[in-house]
Amino acid sequence: MKAKELHQQLTKALTSIYDGNEAQSIAYIWLEERLQLDKVNILLDQKEIDVKATTYESDLERLLDHEPIQYIIGEGDFYGRKFLLNKDTLIPRSETEELVWHILQNHKEGLLIDIGTGSGCIPISLALESNLQTIGLDINKNALEKAKKNAEKLGASTRFFHKNILEENLDDLDQPDIIVSNPPYVTEAEKAIMNENVVRYEPDLALYVSDDNPLIFYRRIADLAQKRLKKNGWLYFEINEQFGKETEQLLLERGFTKTEIIKDFQGKDRIVKGMI
Numbered sequence: 001m002k003a004k005e006l007h008q009q010l011t012k013a014l015t016s017i018y019d020g021n022e023a024q025s026i027a028y029i030w031l032e033e034r035l036q037l038d039k040v041n042i043l044l045d046q047k048e049i050d051v052k053a054t055t056y057e058s059d060l061e062r063l064l065d066h067e068p069i070q071y072i073i074g075e076g077d078f079y080g081r082k083f084l085l086n087k088d089t090l091i092p093r094s095e096t097e098e099l100v101w102h103i104l105q106n107h108k109e110g111l112l113i114d115i116g117t118g119s120g121c122i123p124i125s126l127a128l129e130s131n132l133q134t135i136g137l138d139i140n141k142n143a144l145e146k147a148k149k150n151a152e153k154l155g156a157s158t159r160f161f162h163k164n165i166l167e168e169n170l171d172d173l174d175q176p177d178i179i180v181s182n183p184p185y186v187t188e189a190e191k192a193i194m195n196e197n198v199v200r201y202e203p204d205l206a207l208y209v210s211d212d213n214p215l216i217f218y219r220r221i222a223d224l225a226q227k228r229l230k231k232n233g234w235l236y237f238e239i240n241e242q243f244g245k246e247t248e249q250l251l252l253e254r255g256f257t258k259t260e261i262i263k264d265f266q267g268k269d270r271i272v273k274g275m276i
């Protein structure tokens with residue numbers, strides 16, 4: 001079978017659970033990663049592919065069971081680079097790329113701490129795109145292992161430490177100029193209506209908070225940031241679009257100034273920042 005035909009076949013199979021555009025782009029990722037073909041080759045190359053000699057059948061079975069392509073191939077794109085992922089790391093989102101972009105518009109150097117770092121996508125990208133020194137913290141040791149591998153693979157000097165931010169503080173680290181966090185922020189009510197691929201495969205620890213206390217991480221991190229940031233230091237949060245005003249209020253109550261709520265590419269409240 002030719003690559004183009006295989007791409008069409010996979011796209012068609014995936015439309016049973018994904019919309020057309022998503023199915024098509026997952027099929028491209030599969031062919032690119034498993035057959036080392038770029039888009040032009042997929043469309044134009046006339047070479048025959050021996051499908052039986054590939055992992056097509058077993059990968060298709062996993063895809064149709066709603067497993068994200070990023071976990072099947074073990075990596076995902078973020079800010080122009082490929083990050084290694086496993087079931088303990090969230091799949092990086094484009095909203096988080098926007099967070100990185102905003103930080104880069106305003107900061108070129110200093111020490112930055114990322115709380116809840118997952119694959120390390122935020123501090124590694126920032127370290128590679130600027131002169132910022134970066135540190136990533138996470139409660140999940142398996143995620144930290146991947147983050148360290150990503151830093152090594154991509155040539156970033158980012159350091160990683162294990163920390164449960166709800167119980168530990170930042171006193172053992174140098175005083176940062178910037179703190180950033182994309183903490184768990186999906187409520188139980190939202191989980192009930194989320195896509196199966198997220199609910200069944202992405203790590204609970206990375207995503208969910210209780211309906212009773214959805215801002216638990218924001219309150220805690222704002223407290224720590226207020227105490228630990230250098231004078232005129234900045235705090236950046238990625239937020240649940242429902243809680244823009246409440247999150248900004250948490251910062252104002254703790255003496256942060258120049259606070260701002262920034263919308264994402266879909267026009268939803270997504271970033272809250274402030275200076276102390």
Ligand SMILES: C[S@@+](CC[C@H](N)C(=O)[O-])C[C@H]1O[C@@H](n2cnc3c(N)ncnc32)[C@H](O)[C@@H]1O
Pocket residue numbers: 089090091092093096115116117118119120121122137138139140143163164165166167182183184185205206207
């Ligand atoms: C929404 S994910 C963000 C991952 C990554 N920064 C990104 O943007 O793709 C939240 C991260 O917070 C971590 N986390 C959850 N509870 C934590 C805690 N108590 N202390 C530190 N990290 C925690 C999770 O393991 C997860 O990696």
